[in-house]
Amino acid sequence: MSSCRKYLLMMKMLIAFLLCSVFQIQASSLAQTVTIHKKDMTFVNILREIKKQTGYTIICSSDILHNVKASDVDLKNKPLEEALELILSPNNLGYYVEGKSIVVRQEKSNHSVQTMSLTKKPEQQTRTIRGRITDIGGEPLSGISVLVKGTTKGTSTDSNGEYAIDVSANDAVLIFSSIGFVAQEISTVGKTQISVVLQSESSDIDEVVVTALGIKREEKSLGYAVQKVSGEALQTVKGVDVVQSLTGKTAGLVIKNTTEFYGNSGIEMRGESPLLVINGVPYGNMSLKDIPADEIEEITMLKGATAAALYGSRGSAGAVMITTKGGVGKGLAIDFNSNTMFRAGWVAIPKAQTSYGHGLNGEIADDYVWGPKLDIGNTAMQWNPKTKQMEEMPLVSSGKDNFKNFLEPGMISNNNISITQTGENGFFRSSLSYVRDKGQYPNQKMNKINYSLNGELKLGDKFSIESQMGYLRSAAPQIWGGGYNAQGYIYQILMWSGPDYDLRDYKDYWVTPNEKQNWLYDAWYDNPYLIAYEKLLGLEENKLNASLTMNYSIQDNLKLVFRNGYDTYRDEDKARNPAGIYSDRGPSVSGNSFGWNGKGFYGVNQRWGNSINSDLMLMYNKSVGEFDLDVLGGGSLYYYQDKYQGAKTVNGLSVPGWYSLANAVPSDAPGINSIDHMAGTTKQQVNSVYGKLSIAWKDAVYLDVTGRNDWSSTQPENERSYFYPSVVGSVVLSEFMDTPTWLSMWKLRGSWTIAKSPLGVYDSNRPYSVSNAWGLVSSLYPENLIGNELLPSETRTWEVGTAGYFFNKRLYVDVAYFDKLYYHRQIEQDIAHSSGFKNTLINTKETYARRGLEITLSGTVLKKENIEWNSMFNYSYQHRYFVDIDPVHSKSDQWTKPGKRLDYYAETEKVLRDPEGNMIHRQDGNVWLDNYRRLYGYKDPNFSFGFTNNVKWKDWTFGVSIDGRIGGLMDNYVYGKMFDTGSAPETDTPERYDEVVNGKKYIGKGVKVVSGSVKYDTEGNILEDTRQYAPNDIPVSYQEYTRLLGNSWESRIHNQSFIKLRELSVSYNLPSKWINNSVIRNAAVSLTGQNLWLWTKDFKYSDPDVGDEDMNAPSQRMLGINLKIGF
């Protein structure tokens, strides 16, 4: 354990460092002097500098700000008052001090300093106007200047955002302003109460973002791409969780939205799965869908490995940082937010032909939908669901709408109520969310309760504690019914049974309860209502997460932070089915397979586990001349364990309908179990130390260097310790140049990062697989080989980017390009099976790079008196390319070559074509499908984009977001498979009619081979080709031809391009004059819509947004109403 000892030593050194620093760092008093030495510094920046150096909030109306020219300033250790005098007086400005604020104002008289008191005696006929100023998040804004227009009279808000001002004129107008906020003018006519919500200036330059480890930093200092999504953007249109609402909101974040009930959507940042961090804690078991929309204050996307460098390997794909809501204003606030949406049609739903019944060759049979023509007066022996016996009945298309008839209106209701008490020394917040998802198939219902508590306590000036806790319970009695292989509803109803029976007649699904179902088939398919109510896979999930953060300011510039996060979960999966089922391809939950059984089945599995993540950090900052220095050192421990244990019946149930392990049928074969047991344990621990040094020069040039060393339990002992660094820089170019008026800020940034990932849990083990066979123990020697000296996988990312604000911050542009090289990859490399083994775990020399571009444009399109239109557009792509090939281990196919893309889509079954491109037909009249794999194209989209708009007009707010992914190939399974089964609407052709009704054959368009042959090498390259062709004239069954061609890769591999109208909302905020005198703080009612409209290039029957196609559930259009009230 030498590496572990080294780790201990380093931890001790770190702690020694922490302790020493406390005593060595000298106290420095609050800087009441100002040093500014800059040429051509804008007035705003001068004020900011003063603010930074003195701690005073500086309040200034934007009129003033924008009318003052830049000036040269040369101040060295000037007392504040003197400095202000020097800066302001040349511009004919004065100031007064109000608590911790300096209010700058236009000076009329010559005496420059005037202290104004609120206790000044009121003049005759004055009224006192009172109110509270908050930001859009409801946070009180202190130090906001409140001026009576056209006078010098003014005040500013206190720490609770409250103000009181006396006005004399009846038509007086108040101006509310502050740096960084859009000033507002409001008439006082008829009012004594004016509360205002100030909008921050769009894309404020001083934007503060939450970076790795929860450290808040100014955005301009960052050398990597970040993007924020405000919680507010997720709190009007609320689906089951926030995942769908995040789609298209961030360049580089691609969400593949599932349409399945209780499904999981794919969340990919730059093509990989990002780390989720909640209030600084990278929990092991929390996922985005576990966080109620209403709890989110803000989400910051840290894109790529650099941004998350301090999270180590877990952050190597970037991080989604969530900050939950904290205190609101002062005192008590109660907020209620409810959104309920109902299905209003579908944007994609599979359809089937309605002309032909089930069977093959135009005859009724127990399989396929290539049966007889319906509705032409024929009859056949068929199952009568009412009399429950076979009868001669007319062949009619009574089940044209079977699938739609089976569907039930989906409904999602997402509700939250929160109570926050905020005081001087912190806040306490308690929030309850309740989500109900009524799925579109019968018996699909999910209830999710999320209860969270969080609070902050300030103990004096130096010490604060923040804590957050959340409990989540979600449960659904039935989640089965999706997918092809799982024999879900689309498989049952649309794919494999015809339109010749009316499904509604089968709601009474028993002939003999728990033993025999009422159904027309006796293989493969089950009565869908029986599946919905009897063949159940139910889940119950419980999750608890808690965090504690302690901040201790040892000195003004030295802070100690301890943060601990813990989560634990306990889930239970239950599966059961009655005897007499036919669709028996069983479910698997979290890798544990159940297995339906024709003799009845019951299985239960419990999964539980926990994770702990602790960080201890010391942060120090110091200004040296024009340099600002930030140093951070810390250590962390991450440990998790996952366990499961379950059991299932093997040989069916003795008593029909009693679902219990106690009811298992004993096995009659010796040594063979009647109950199968499943169990497993996974554990990992990673210890780390890390450090970061940030240097800022003149607030314009920034450099960060980080380093992290990990010790992972999964690595072999010799390679257990590994170190990885990053370097990040950014330059605010606009600080160094003559900026034209249209350029507000422009920066360049660049970064370079190494990230290392250890082996997976147990990867370095080579255990035997032990199982039972024929009543004996059977043990299998491991199929994997393991190389020596396994180093962690490495990635090297470099990223360059630029960001700028233009036209007085009306437009923001951010461009990032990255190149991530994957090397030293530990992979389970496939090897020749003749070696006796499947794969070998090695650090391959095969490397590949992921390269991508992200562009974000955002800004205010229109801003007039009553209207403001903000818009954001983003574009991104990422593609992977081979860089080096391992001369020994790499696959030697024609696509695994340097410079070629990794996501190639190569399959067999391309239709062979003659030199003119005609399809070649075989002797049997069918198309000739290639036996060798050929390139169809690439799987990853060419690019994805998002377009979000928000228009405020008087008390109305309109929100629209559109997104899409363009290009990339996907297997359109539902489309192709319907050609095989005969249910595809495209097969309802004159040719089919001719064959079924008139017995006519079909001749495929193209050519046939009349002589010669073709010879291929092992890879399928043509060695010699002497084929001669003639027009095809070979008759074939249309059914046979269509099944083969329609369900081939050639016909099924489709372009997945789509554009979607993701969300729409129309909100009406109750005007403040209506609610001014009530207890209601704010209220709004909105019409909301999600998943409203879809354009696809190739996909007809399902939504390609899902990211793959496996009989995807219909994609529901949801419309509803949102209600928000705050007290």
Added chain:
Amino acid sequence: MLLVSVMGCKNFDELNTDPDKSLVSSAPWLATEMIKNITSTAITRTKGFTEPYQHGKYVLFTERKEGTQYNNLGRASFSDHLWTLRNVAPMIAYAEQLPEKEANAYKALGHFIRAWQFFQLSMRVGDIPYSEAIQGLDGIIKPKYAPQKEVFKGILDELDQANELFAQGEKFDGDFIYKGNVDQWRRLVNSFELYVLINLHKKVSDADLNVVSKFKEVAQRPLMRNFDDNFAVTYNTSRGYTYPWSNTPSDLNNFTQYTMLSATYIGLLKDHGDRRLFYVAEPAVALLKQGKNPSSFDAYTGVESSDDYNSVVDKKNKGEYSDLNLRYIESATAEPVGLLCHWDVEFLLAEAAVRGWIDDNAQEHYENGIKSSMAFYSHYGSDKYNHGVALDETYVNGYVTAVALTGNTENKIQQILEQKYMAGLFQNRYQAWFEFRRTGYPKFILNPNSNMNPTDNTKFPTRWQYPQNEIDFNTDNLKSAVQRQYNGSDDFNGIMWILQ
């Protein structure tokens, strides 16, 4: 300091050891794994179970136009055949700790399983890695291909060793086929060696191999005596252990609706007035409707496997076919599925006698083979399923006389192979197809208009293609093997060495 104590040196090695997985094994456990792999796993269940018999023209399958029925062999799987062999070395290492006689049995088993698997694979593709195969642990991840002749020599050598070691062995654990009976294993080894040798009948002049004298030698060793010696899996009613084609609530088999029996198979049975027909088939529904009696031969009809798919489905719709006997579907324990059976050995000896390799009476072995097969049907079939036609002793004795070997050598060989074929429904997997490839019997019909041989619809394919995995990861060795055997083209119609 608190953090340090928490983060202290927990035993990382212990953390990263799966508590539910075993790092040790035993000879019996590994033996069970391998025996399972080459028997019950290889036999496969449901649709996969029928595939060899589709290639062998016993069964038609109407689910779709199946490559298995229409002569598209596809690619062979090296993993199916070779992976299990990595268990041999650890099994023998564990066996070394056992008493010598028991250890001998495991060593013999190891040789047999290697010989069995290499043979199955070489029969499919031709040259395969042999001397360098299964040595990934020693760093050979790109084994060279051995010429088929070397492979066969190795197989024969390993079988000789297995015979000797079993002879010096005693009952061993982990065997669910013969319950560790080394005598039965030895009989299997030698019977199998005869089968390997008969596949070399075109190589009798090869001095290295000495096929004939080897056959003579092996024929003197203990061989299978009756169907109890069959290398066969016996099923039970527990889920996962039922008869592979059965469709019972324990193990549903939704594929049973797609089968039909072939004209080749039904035709042979009917031509010979063979009562096994009533044990293997159901009468055609259409013929019953015409008033035919289920106990009469003319109630049964086969469908030609090479007929175009559409017309086959038409016959299915009209009931103009005989399906599989219901016992295969309704009974979870229908019958043991053999991989090498006693009757095969008798037919091999008969063939060798006809070819003049041994001096035995060909007719006697031929009769033994037929009787053994009929005894098997009689034992596992029941009155419930035989449509009232029993394989009684009088009938059997009459039958063997009626079908006695006659005519020239070629005719006798045809008779032997046809009898072997008739005994082979749902037994021996690909043996019937291999025997057809070797001898041309029984005669299968080639229909270029339906043939799905991917490269030449005027031929029956003769081999599987090499697997994609070898093309991708053992490229150079594979390419040189393809070059020396098939002139660079890994084609379905290449003629491997044993067939030349």
